[in-house]
Amino acid sequence: MVDRPNKPAALASTPGLPPQPQVNISHDNSRVSAVLPTGESVEVLLFGATVISWKDRAGNEKLWVSDAAKLDGSKAVRGGIPLVFPVFGTAPDHAAASKLPQHGFARNSKWEFLGKSSSESTSSTSPSDASIKLDFGLSSTTVDEKSKALWPYIFSAIYSVTLTSDGLSTGIVITNDGKEPFECQVLLHTYLRIKDITKVEVTGLEDSEYIDKVDGAKTKSQSGAVTITGETDRVYTPAKGPSSPIVVTEGGSTAFSVVRDNLKDIVVWNPWTEKAAGMGDFEPKEGFKNMICIEAGSVQGWTALEPGDALDGAQTISY
Numbered sequence: 184m185v186d187r188p189n190k191p192a193a194l195a196s197t198p199g200l201p202p203q204p205q206v207n208i209s210h211d212n213s214r215v216s217a218v219l220p221t222g223e224s225v226e227v228l229l230f231g232a233t234v235i236s237w238k239d240r241a242g243n244e245k246l247w248v249s250d251a252a253k254l255d256g257s258k259a260v261r262g263g264i265p266l267v268f269p270v271f272g273t274a275p276d277h278a279a280a281s282k283l284p285q286h287g288f289a290r291n292s293k294w295e296f297l298g299k300s301s302s303e304s305t306s307s308t309s310p311s312d313a314s315i316k317l318d319f320g321l322s323s324t325t326v327d328e329k330s331k332a333l334w335p336y337i338f339s340a341i342y343s344v345t346l347t348s349d350g351l352s353t354g355i356v357i358t359n360d361g362k363e364p365f366e367c368q369v370l371l372h373t374y375l376r377i378k379d380i381t382k383v384e385v386t387g388l389e390d391s392e393y394i395d396k397v398d399g400a401k402t403k404s405q406s407g408a409v410t411i412t413g414e415t416d417r418v419y420t421p422a423k424g425p426s427s428p429i430v431v432t433e434g435g436s437t438a439f440s441v442v443r444d445n446l447k448d449i450v451v452w453n454p455w456t457e458k459a460a461g462m463g464d465f466e467p468k469e470g471f472k473n474m475i476c477i478e479a480g481s482v483q484g485w486t487a488l489e490p491g492d493a494l495d496g497a498q499t500i501s502y
């Protein structure tokens with residue numbers, strides 16, 4: 184059980200100090216963008232509340248988004264951070280979720296921008312403490328009729344995207360606002376941008392059990408770091424627990440570190456040659472060399488929410 188996040192606070196200001204560099208936010212009907220005084224930026228599409236860009240202060244993009252990704256709401260975004268809820272994949276054997284489309288409806292729904300809260304640095308010479316949190320909402324009253332018919336439960340979801348000079352956090356709180364219990368799965372389907380998949384190792388999954396979705400859903404055990412040498416689609420339940428980071432290294436240097444909060448599973452996905460070739464919205468076709476999905480979630484089994492209960496989970500990605 185968790186409390187709902189507070190309503191967004193007003194922008195901080197410090198009377199008596201000279202004007203500080205400001206967090207710059209813009210939003211329209213389709214997206215919200217924010218830039219920190221130090222130059223880091225994030226952009227979130229209201230469709231799916233999908234983070235479609237996250238840049239460091241030098242302007243380097245940290246997420247992979249397909250050149251053919253649909254950003255007009257006609258299809259889930261191929262790249263960035265789509266949100267998977269209430270089902271991971273499909274669940275033909277789960278009575279309540281069996282009719283849902285692959286990965287549920289959250290990534291295909293228009294979310295509402297609830298507001299922003301930011302903390303500004305109090306020192307104009309060191310603006311690196313500034314941060315911005317953007318909140319987005321979706322509920323059974325705002326999803327479309329088709330989704331309601333497929334999954335008739337009463338819920339509300341608040342998704343918070345927090346940008347700091349050190350990294351990006353994304354967190355979700357899903358509350359059962361109805362009178363019936365329901366079961367759900369949730370996942371932050373993060374496409375990390377890398378330079379060369381053949382030089383990537385993922386650590387933090389050693390000695391963990393995983394389901395190998397490209398080998399008949401067999402249960403296996405990871406020994407050593409994960410390397411990607413072909414189509415990879417695995418659901419790990421890391422042995423070390425959520426606060427132990429999952430680290431993506433490239434050529435021996437840390438590219439990303441992912442720390443989870445209350446999300447017990449990690450999906451590692453790379454489509455490789457053939458699968459990428461078969462996806463109409465995956466461009467360039469060789470783009471699989473420049474991405475790895477490290478997806479924090481709770482997708483092995485189901486999370487049951489009784490009326491009034493909430494599920495909250497988050498990840499923080501740093502580099």
Ligand SMILES: O=P(O)(O)OC[C@H]1O[C@@H](O)[C@H](O)[C@@H](O)[C@@H]1O
Binds near residue numbers: 272396416417478
């Ligand atoms: O094409 P989609 O629906 O975005 O899914 C992409 C991939 O998402 C991953 O999370 C799944 O484990 C894969 O099985 C799936 O192929």
